[in-house]
Amino acid sequence: MPRENSFSDSDGRSLTPDLEDETGPAPASPTYAASPTSRLPSSPSKHTERTRVTSAASRPSAAGSRPAAASAGVPTMPPIHRFRHTVRKVMAMHRSTNVITGRGVGAEPGVDPRRASADAQFGGIKQDCVIEVADYSAVRSSFGRMTNREFVNFMNDPAASERESWVKVRWINIGGMSWDVIKAVSIKYDLHPLALEDVFHTRSQTRSKSDYYTRHLFLRILCHELSDSDEPAVSTFAQGSTLTDLPRSDSPTPFTDDDAEMEMREMGKGEFGDDEKTLRGTTTRRKGPLLPTTRPGAGSTRRNTTGPRSRLTELATLRDNAADANKNRRIEEAALKALKSGERVNVKVSPMFIFLFRNGTVISMHSTPNLELTQPITRRLRQRDTGLRTSADASLLVQSLIDLLVDKALEVIDAYHVKIKKFEREILLKPKITTVRNLHILSGDLILHKRTLEPIRTVIYGLRRYDVDRAQALIDTTAEGNENIKAVGFMSHKSKIYLADVFDHMEYILSSLEMFAGIGENLINYTFNMASYEMNEVMRRLTLATIIFLPLTLLTGYFGMNFTSMWSVTNHSDVVFWIIALPVMAIVLPIFVVPDIKRMIHYVQKRMLTKKAVKVRFLLSFWLHPG
Structure with a gap:
């Protein structure tokens, strides 16, 4: 009889393993296996690669799985038990990837690197990173650079990653985004799952922020830096999508039926060798779903529309x-980017993630797979007489990183200042529609940068003003013994003083x-x-010409009529035309030009009054101060 809250096959037998029936270990993250490692030197600059040692009993070859298992003292299982064990593993993988409960809105927040679901979702994020410790x-x-594999081995070896007694601050600077690197450092330093979610689901225009957790302070700051003209205006990581191109509340990608069947084949081949035919079948092949789609005991064979297969189809x-x-x-x-190409300032916007621990450890991550961005800070640390080095304050290192990002934003502001001056000169010299187009694009970029830079000021102000208050909120005062605990913020007093200068720079940036x-x-x-003014002037000239020639045109039309008997033409000469035209023009023109005549008279009066006032002021000054 199947247990309650368990899955059953068509015969009513339970497919959910009992604790006492579990013959193999629970599926875990495949990246970090419990294997002995070689001891690494304590210095991060010199270390050796860790080697994995796997016993023959745990991973037998395809040709000799049974003898190896027998020699290791592991009892062999009948085919039906192996099949059930494989099905249980696949079901566990289904549960770990959240197939049964669905995904999307309402999914569990956070990224736990210890779960296999995190490997399924983020395992494809691979990049050759540059890590400096x-x-x-x-x-x-002491400074040392590592590759991905070297850093993972360094993090997994407690002896190598242990800090020496003289070390006050450890700065782990990661250039590039790769799942194996971030997973290793997150497990080593127990980074909060919500902070890791912000790392992997950050968009280019996500607001900068600061989050306080029990073990560390998390900062996400958008870096604005100038890029070459042939480079994209926004980095690949910081474009409108996240690393995974999934919504923020999305869960890992579920297994389809084909994926589940392929996973069964791979596990059967890896664990049972030649007995793979017990999974495939010798004559017939089951093409139905792995999990049942009918409810046993209901007396009906109608498909359950809410079963795993229909849910997979919907997903x-x-x-x-x-x-x-x-x-x-x-x-x-x-398409929009192609239309905006031209006279614009190319700015690369990418986030930097900073973790500050109370033990003096600082972890910084940014998407660019090099460390050129943080080289100024590294040079300051190499010099013994700098304030950053002599203080040996981890919070001051965080302040220096924020100050570096703000200085990069100042370079962007200077570039915009040069560009706006250029456009202003072109407009004052000769306004053109091309310049207006460039100004429109520039105004849009300025609005976007204001939206992304303004939260940085809020973050800096919060670090200076509310650091202790937010640290106090982390203390559970209801717990016994925590009533009289004094809260200590993550930022030191000296770092807050220097943050005031960074805050002033942000004020200048936003005002600019x-x-x-x-x-x-x-x-x-x-x-x-x-x-509009030039158009009005043109129309005014045309109107004036029309006013002048309208009476003449009227009279010309009259005298040009071909009548047989016309006394004005037969009995007189062309003098009669001008005797009539000149008085008419003398009457019509003033009527239409009266407003212009009044404005001219007003202008002359004001000009004479101004000259008279200046002359009186000059004579008065000369009389009071003759020397």
Whole structure:
């Protein structure tokens, strides 16, 4: 009889393993196996690669799985038991990837690197990173660079990653985003799952923020830096999508039926060798779903529309729709980017993630697979007489990283200042519609940068003003013994003093953005006002010409009529035409030009009054101060 809250096959037998029936270990993350490692030297700059030692009993070869298992003292299982064991593993993988409960809105927040579901979702994020580990104090310093594999081995070896007694601050600077590197450092330092979710699900225009956790402080700061003209304006990582191209509340990709069957084959081949035919079948092949789609004992063979297969189909449909929407969005972004190409400031926007621990450890991550961005900080640490080195304060290192990002933003502001001056000169010299187009694009970029830079000011202000208050909120005062605990913030007093200077720079950046946006809008309005003024002048000239020649045209039409008997032409000469035309023009022209005559008289009066006032002021000054 099947247990309650368990899955059953068509015969009513339970497919959910009992604790006492479990013959193999629970499926875990495949990246980090419990294997002995070689001891690495304590210095991060010199170390050896860790070797994995796997016993023959745990991973037998395809040709000799049974003898190896027998020699290791592991009893062999009958085919039916092996089949059930494999099915249980697949079911566990299904549960770990959240197939039964569904995915999307309402999924469990956070990224736990110890779960196999995290490997299934983020395992494809691979990049050759550059990792630098810097240990320093006021008297000594040590720097070392590592590759992905070297850093993973370094993190997994407690003896190698243990800090020496003289080390006050350890800075782990990671350039590039790769799952194996982030997983190793997150497990080593127990990074909060919500912080890791922000790392992998951050978009280009996500607001900068600071999150306080019990073990560490997490900062996400958007870096704005100038890029070459032939490079994209936004880095690949920081485009409108996340690393996984999934919504923020999305769960790992579920297994389909084909994936589950393929997984069974791979596990059967890896564990049971030649007995793979027990999984496939010798004559017939089961093509139905792995989990039952009928409810046993109900007396009906109708398919359960809420079963795993229908749910997988629904999820596949939703994924296809999301993929189509994402494709259309990327097409629109590419078309808009092509239209905006030209006279613009190329700015690369990418997030930097900073973790600050109370023990003096700082972890920084950014998407660019090099460390050129943080080289100024590294050079300061290599010099013994710098304030950053002599203080040996981890929070001051965080302040220096924030100050570096703000300085990069200052370079962007200077580039926009040069560009806006160029456009202003072109507009004042000769307004053109091309310049107006460039100003429109520049104004849009300024609005976007203001939206992404303004939260940085809020983050800096919060670190200076509410650091202790937010640290106090982390203490559970209801627990016994925590009533009189004094909260200690993550930022030191000295770092807060230097953050005040960074805050002033952010104020200058934001005020400059507002000024540039205002200047651009004024230049656009000035261009159209000048175009309207020139059009009005043209129409005024045409109107004046029409007023002058309208009476003459009227009289010419009259005298040009071909009548047989016309006394004005037969009995007189052309003098009669001018005797009539000149008085008419003398009457008509003043009537239409009266407003212009009044404005001219007013202008002359004001000009004479101004000259008279200046002359009186000059004579008075000369009389009071003759020398």
